[in-house]
Amino acid sequence: MEEQENKAGQSAGSSRRALLHEILFESGTPRGRWTDIVLFILIVASVVAVMLESIDTVRYRHQDLLIGLEWMFTIAFTVEYVLRLYSARYPGKYARSFFGVIDLIAVIPTYLSLLLPGAQALIVIRILRLMRVFRVLKLVQYSRAGIHLLFLLQESWKRVWVFVLALALLVTTIGAVVYLIEGPENGFTDIPLSMYWAVVTLTTVGYGDISPQTPLGKFFAALVMIIGYAIIVMSISIAGRHIKRTIPCVRCKETKLEKGAAYCKHCGHKFHQH
Amino acid sequence: MEEQENKAGQSAGSSRRALLHEILFESGTPRGRWTDIVLFILIVASVVAVMLESIDTVRYRHQDLLIGLEWMFTIAFTVEYVLRLYSARYPGKYARSFFGVIDLIAVIPTYLSLLLPGAQALIVIRILRLMRVFRVLKLVQYSRAGIHLLFLLQESWKRVWVFVLALALLVTTIGAVVYLIEGPENGFTDIPLSMYWAVVTLTTVGYGDISPQTPLGKFFAALVMIIGYAIIVMSISIAGRHIKRTIPCVRCKETKLEKGAAYCKHCGHKFHQH
């Protein structure tokens, strides 16, 4: 479909933009594929560089190399961002899209760190330096599976919401009860910390940094663990049941019937489904 | 259906009650929706206030503000409770319902704390203060999903019961065996504590506050962990199998049919089950 735009008689600029569009946005073509592979390697390398920079011994020994690499990555991603803006059908739409924002966030921090006076805003610089890790999110667009996953998440949003609401109610009440049973003298200094303990226990993580000391607290903790464990094991059987979604028979109205049945399995009534 | 009751010729009191009923009980109407949103915010704010109050530094600095807020919330929920009682079709039924009891529990503790002599019953006051956290349960009624979840739980009650019974047997025997292997000299001071360890291990929480010291104890602990892990992984395949339990139709023999069907859903043949 795209090739038809690229007719003879068009200006050189237009054909250059069409070529760039192919290279940057179309993974299906051989040229687009090569750009993907090069960018994939650049992204992974830049994220690894940020990680290594965070290790003290590595930073002190290889500071110059890491700064050099950082500028190389930043310039490469800046060129990519500018070319994408230039070649996109709707530059404004690209700039506001998820991947447009991620592409911008991938280059801004390094430039901002130049503008800041070195010794003063250490925390801001640390935050900016770390933000470069989010370049890893650029990888999502090179993976069909990643996009599929985002889509699935969006579709099951309602289920996620029920799950989060139910968990919030559980964690709040469990946190309050354990705070009452154990109290500040056993390490449960306030309700928010007790709610943190409730999450640690309910999700079966179990750090052990705070744990109940009294017999009653241990009994209650055991209950909470069983609830958290049961949610996993039980949700399997509840999920299994959802598959049997049925509709009522218009004649006998007594049993709910499976979709796809030609006759009511209770009264033998023939269905006319719409 | 409700609008028909609200005919001309009725007394002003009756129409006022009908209006209140709409505002407080009917989430479908615009007025009812606004009440829901306001109450939702009030509930969340009051629960957050109780949480903040439990943090020592916050309580000492903002004591007056917190007491003021507490009375504001209590009066608001009291007004809500009284109006609900007044406008409900069957006030007695509402008062005894799940949400009626929760609505009452949301206001009682603050009033009770007035009647108690300040310095004496500190523990009772702490319990009362904490009980206000249960206001969070008022949220359930504003969420269709919450009610759906309660319904699902009620339906799968039998499965939950089997699960709890099986877990109780496992935890008791595991607790006794580990108490025998490790004994009081390795931190497993009695059977109830050993059962607590069994729950911590079986549910894959794993605090690490008590852990086996002897080689035999470690081997047994590894077995318990594998059982707990297998229950999760295995229950998935067992749940998968439940879907398939079918018997063949004697006439058409083409489809396998669900147990409990009176007629073949494929050819309409009537079954004679034993």
Next chain:
Amino acid sequence: MEEQENKAGQSAGSSRRALLHEILFESGTPRGRWTDIVLFILIVASVVAVMLESIDTVRYRHQDLLIGLEWMFTIAFTVEYVLRLYSARYPGKYARSFFGVIDLIAVIPTYLSLLLPGAQALIVIRILRLMRVFRVLKLVQYSRAGIHLLFLLQESWKRVWVFVLALALLVTTIGAVVYLIEGPENGFTDIPLSMYWAVVTLTTVGYGDISPQTPLGKFFAALVMIIGYAIIVMSISIAGRHIKRTIPCVRCKETKLEKGAAYCKHCGHKFHQH
């Protein structure tokens, strides 16, 4: 069916045995139900007594009461065992059955402890005392769900076996690798202990009593955790796929077809299933 045996003209002994059989083995009849409830309470009470006895402070304070209760429970279960042997259709079969053996184990330890010289065999006595906890397994027979669970376990034996074999291979290789990486100097003193760590990590229990100290060890541990976590999450999707178990079409042989289909969805061939 059973009532027909109980005809007039039979000896008094035979009718007494039939009555006992009804009381002890038939949960469906009112009399059998009462026996079930009484025995259920006795079993739970006797297991709770063993648990309390294991707590030092409780044992010293209530020694006489606990010994008295213990003999009461033992005599009750002995009477039950003797009556069951007397009234069973096939006494030998009952004595060798799962529940027959459990019923015997429930009474033997108390009698054995009489035969042993008090001060000498302390460990043996502790084992015998603990074995009384297994009385809890007597509960299984009073629960239809428990028997259903045992049946399910038996049916999925093959899957459990695959799971255990795969886990054994994983744990052995992981244990050997972590022992190589971390070594005795970091707490991984030998391969069996390293395998214990592998189980603790793979099953997501995570006590933290032994944990990797070197960067390479931590990287490997992260891999192991992801494998353990993936087994749970992945087995769900693999289990989901098993439901689509299909049979090949005899004509086109190209696609595998769902059981229950009347026509091949690929070539339209009509099936004649057996």
Next chain:
Amino acid sequence: MEEQENKAGQSAGSSRRALLHEILFESGTPRGRWTDIVLFILIVASVVAVMLESIDTVRYRHQDLLIGLEWMFTIAFTVEYVLRLYSARYPGKYARSFFGVIDLIAVIPTYLSLLLPGAQALIVIRILRLMRVFRVLKLVQYSRAGIHLLFLLQESWKRVWVFVLALALLVTTIGAVVYLIEGPENGFTDIPLSMYWAVVTLTTVGYGDISPQTPLGKFFAALVMIIGYAIIVMSISIAGRHIKRTIPCVRCKETKLEKGAAYCKHCGHKFHQH
């Protein structure tokens, strides 16, 4: 099929090779079955010997026995390997296959340890000694279930890949954020270590060797735990949904049909899919 090759008139060497092939490669025949059982016991025994050797007290006490056993196992597995090479249809193909490589790795380390000067290369010797544990992988070929599992893994490779990619993105971003919140002063010394913490928390393992100290860090940790827990619980309902994706048949309209079907499985109507 194999017996036909073994005709009269062939040389004795050829029939000897055919017999060896039956013994070593064909589990279906009685002779092949016996070889399997003997080799199974040898493998398990040799792996147990390596494990015991790693325990200091056992090694010092039974050094001579362990060295003797080790040579016995090595010679047995060498004979097995040579005979397999000799009797295989395509020796080169066997040598390069998964099990061929495993069979070679099972014997090489012991011979290599002879060539190395005793005191010098201790670490290399330790690695070689440990590699003998991988003999356990030889077990896979004696289990139909093991091969089935390998096949399932291969088939679900794409899902595993999506899962690993999603986890890598999550772990990288979570690690960077927690490093920012907690920092080196709370034990999160660099990003790789913070990513290790992210894996420990996300997979619900929860060692507790590193855990957040600040209130904000604890809040974020609670979020991470809920994500890890939700992935397990949610993937169940998402897996459940995949089963239901169907389209209605245009002719009979009675059953919903699977995507990819060429004919309606109910009425035999031919589909024209786009």
